[in-house]
Amino acid sequence: MEQRYISGVEAPLLAHRRAHLLETKFKQQRPSRRHRIYFTMAGATIFIILAVFLLYGLAMPLSFVSRNHHGLRLRILHDGLAMGPSVPFDFPDPTLIRHENGTWFAFATNSGGRNIQVARSRTTNILGRWERLGIDAMPENTWTTGRNTWAPDVKRLYDGSYIMYFAGEMPDSHQHCVGVARSDKLEGPYTADPEPWVCPREEGGAIDAAGFRDPTTGRQYVVYKVDGNSRGDFSQCGTGTGDPNLKTPLMLQEVSPSDGCTKMGAATILLDRIPDLDGALIEAPELTIRPDGTYVLFYSSHCFTDPKYDIKYAYSRNVKGPYRRASKSLLQTPQFGLKGPGGASTGGEVDWDWLAFHANCKDNGRCMYITGYGQE
Numbered sequence: 001m002e003q004r005y006i007s008g009v010e011a012p013l014l015a016h017r018r019a020h021l022l023e024t025k026f027k028q029q030r031p032s033r034r035h036r037i038y039f040t041m042a043g044a045t046i047f048i049i050l051a052v053f054l055l056y057g058l059a060m061p062l063s064f065v066s067r068n069h070h071g072l073r074l075r076i077l078h079d080g081l082a083m084g085p086s087v088p089f090d091f092p093d094p095t096l097i098r099h100e101n102g103t104w105f106a107f108a109t110n111s112g113g114r115n116i117q118v119a120r121s122r123t124t125n126i127l128g129r130w131e132r133l134g135i136d137a138m139p140e141n142t143w144t145t146g147r148n149t150w151a152p153d154v155k156r157l158y159d160g161s162y163i164m165y166f167a168g169e170m171p172d173s174h175q176h177c178v179g180v181a182r183s184d185k186l187e188g189p190y191t192a193d194p195e196p197w198v199c200p201r202e203e204g205g206a207i208d209a210a211g212f213r214d215p216t217t218g219r220q221y222v223v224y225k226v227d228g229n230s231r232g233d234f235s236q237c238g239t240g241t242g243d244p245n246l247k248t249p250l251m252l253q254e255v256s257p258s259d260g261c262t263k264m265g266a267a268t269i270l271l272d273r274i275p276d277l278d279g280a281l282i283e284a285p286e287l288t289i290r291p292d293g294t295y296v297l298f299y300s301s302h303c304f305t306d307p308k309y310d311i312k313y314a315y316s317r318n319v320k321g322p323y324r325r326a327s328k329s330l331l332q333t334p335q336f337g338l339k340g341p342g343g344a345s346t347g348g349e350v351d352w353d354w355l356a357f358h359a360n361c362k363d364n365g366r367c368m369y370i371t372g373y374g375q376e
Helices: 010-029 033-069
Strands: 074-077 095-098 104-108 117-121 130-133 150-156 162-169 176-183 206-213 220-226 250-255 268-271 282-289 295-301 310-316 342-345 354-360 366-375
Touching: 095 150, 095 354, 104 150, 162 206, 206 282, 220 282, 250 282, 268 282, 268 295, 282 342, 295 342, 310 342
Parallel strands: 150 206, 176 206
Antiparallel strands: 074 366, 095 104, 104 117, 117 130, 150 162, 162 176, 206 220, 220 250, 250 268, 282 295, 295 310, 342 354, 354 366
16 A cells, blocks of 8 residues: 655645544534533432422331321220129219329219219328228309219329319209319318309300329310210119210310319310210310320210219320221220229329220119220
């Protein structure tokens, strides 16, 4: 092959041409502005997707905690043998409160000629021996008939005095309304206000009030039942219980922490009866809070004369709800040899895992029982 030599004149031209060809090739290989935008957006999308997956993975434990929350399961802490009553006398609708000296007091529905019964533990052991005191915690009547005084609940106020919520019978009918009474001493005597505190007569009246102080906020509340099943002719659980539209809602009313009764805002419905599940009614609300901040609403369903009478519970992360019902009753016939357990009280405190309630005890009416409870 003939070898050709480049002259001095051609060399610069050839170098310029090669540089031009390389620049043209580079431009062809370099992505256009549109392509650069596309690649940038694609990269950002991939980054966002990866970030979402990462955050989701970090959130998984919280998600499972939330689901477990909504699956709160409580159980009775008992050895499986038959329970014996703490107060082996007629002592219905008991409420618990601890004295400053560490002993325990319980108050109950009228019986034995007393408007409000009182019992006391002999020691600081709540499961030890109890004695029924021969006193009437609220001997005087005001707006009530002085008969059928039901379901007292006693709470200590910030000033050291005590307030009692109770259901009193109206003089002109068999309906009840909620009243309040006060005392400087835990055991009383309590003096009732001259007028009812809550009295929705057109809805059937109100019963089963219980106080609750929220330890997370310091706010004070009272829960109670609108006694819708009392409308109609007098009977143990009222009439109209077969009506699917009959309402017996459990209400929440915020009150002033200073006096425990000045209403703050309107009452809120927490729960109402479901006929297929609850029969004639739901009643006996009791509000407490678990150490993890879950609010627990205990209540009873069916008529107290019905063998299906029981203790149920619902729970929520907000004191005003919504409350989710547990999948089964906490306590019912014939667990631990009990018949018709109901009317539960915890004292409404975060660190009290005790449950006081009544159950039928042969010829002695409805006796008071006490047991521990906890989370499964």
